[in-house]
Amino acid sequence: MTAVAGPAGPVLVVGSGLLGTSIGLALRRHDVTVWLADVASEHVRTASGLGAGVPVPADASPALVVVAVPPDLLGPEVARALEEHPEAVVTDVGSVKTAPLAELREKRVAGLARYVGSHPMAGSERSGPLAGSASLFDGRPWAIAPHPGADPAAVAAVTALAELCGATPVRMTPEEHDLAVARTSHLPHLMSVLAAGRLAGAPAEHLALSGQGVRDVTRIAAGDPGLWQQIVSGNAAAVLRLLGEVRGDLDALISAIERDERDGVVDLLDRGVRGTLAIPGKHGGPPRPTESVFVAVPDHPGELARLFADAGEIGVNIEDVHIDHDPGRPVGLVELVVEESRAELLADSLESRNWVTHR
Known part of the structure; x- marks a missing residue:
């Protein structure tokens, strides 16, 4: 180096x-x-x-x-x-x-x-x-x-x-920077805030159904409101430009759902998929296909460390990790995101070590 x-x-x-x-x-x-x-x-x-x-x-x-x-x-x-x-x-x-x-x-x-x-x-x-x-x-x-x-x-x-x-x-340039961060940071934060806001005051029986998806979407909404108010105000022009585009998409989505225009809904969902694929992969390179292996992990000290140690011994690199706790059982569901070509090896090898997995 x-x-x-x-x-x-x-x-x-x-x-x-x-x-x-x-x-x-x-x-x-x-x-x-x-x-x-x-x-x-x-x-x-x-x-x-x-x-x-x-x-x-x-x-x-x-x-x-x-x-x-x-x-x-x-x-x-x-x-x-x-x-x-x-x-x-x-x-x-x-x-x-x-x-x-x-x-x-x-x-x-x-x-x-x-x-x-x-x-x-x-x-x-x-x-x-x-x-x-x-x-x-x-x-x-x-x-x-x-x-x-x-x-x-x-x-x-x-x-x-x-x-x-x-x-x-x-x-x-400074101008390019402000539009870029509005698109990749400020707008996502505001979208997360709006989604999280729908949870405030929600009935407890609704919140009991919360899974990893809602946690992923709302995680960044926990940022300091005072700081984010300054950020949004300081970059108001770029943020407003993108919010206007989102408002157009939201109007289109509402209209498509009201009229049961399924092709319109699919078009918006497809654009979302294309957006996720456009995000650069690790080290700024092109994104590589990944697959998730879900592992049931007992909620006991040392179990998560044992899982990571076993994955290391198997020789499969873990690209990302998500942990979801099952409120009804003393167990957590750990999502191990790995290269698509390595998912089967990881799942089979973990099963041979007495882990319960699914893909």
Whole structure:
């Protein structure tokens, strides 16, 4: 593996939440000096205790500043970093790129050539420094979105940051980025929220029928509402464009169901299938056909570890895992997603080890 050059000096991470702490932890794997700053001093103490870096010294002179704050604060914090550290390259890791850039231009902030927006496509429903992980970005795409006036050396420094954190840099304009994340992140989150909202206040006997499907669809709806309000507001134009398209599809679906136009329903369902197949596979490559092997796992300590150990000994790589608990029995149903060509081998081999399976 080709070694990635580190920054020319210390890295200052402004914001010690999930992303800021994870960036610090990832950089410390390469012995990069990391300074931490946050308006909440307890976040800095926690992140420092986890090994993400140390509190920023009073005379700090970083080579790179990473702004990892909520969307509404991105513009002011990037401006502050450019002003207070005139020799440093500055990036942010916010989920919207055009709004903070427009704010910086409107205020005629000096040193804008040293600013390059970026955005790691990784996160969690959890927040705060305790949710941080050094491996959060491993193998994940990290958008690098320089504006036309950005210094090429600054672009290279931010690209190197993404690589040091284990991510795969993806170059695009700020405008392309905002439409892309509206399509692949913001819209899916809002669709999940709308589906989850139908469960709030539902009768208990309805919720008793909840299976893995509803859990999959609603999982990301558990994200911080305050943060997501800022994200959606900051990317309103792109989000509204896609919501309008969804509204058209929803009207078409309602009409097709009301009129029992089955071909119309099938067309929309087929488009959904094509959409799932369009999502890149592992490591950004084309998606490979997969199949699920379902395994009944007793709800006892160590059983899940035994299942994974057996799958490892069989030599079948597990692409994904889902766990569904049966409310009526002391057993869980574990879905092991594997390459289609390996599913039969895995199922037969697990059966020979006294696991109960089906495909």
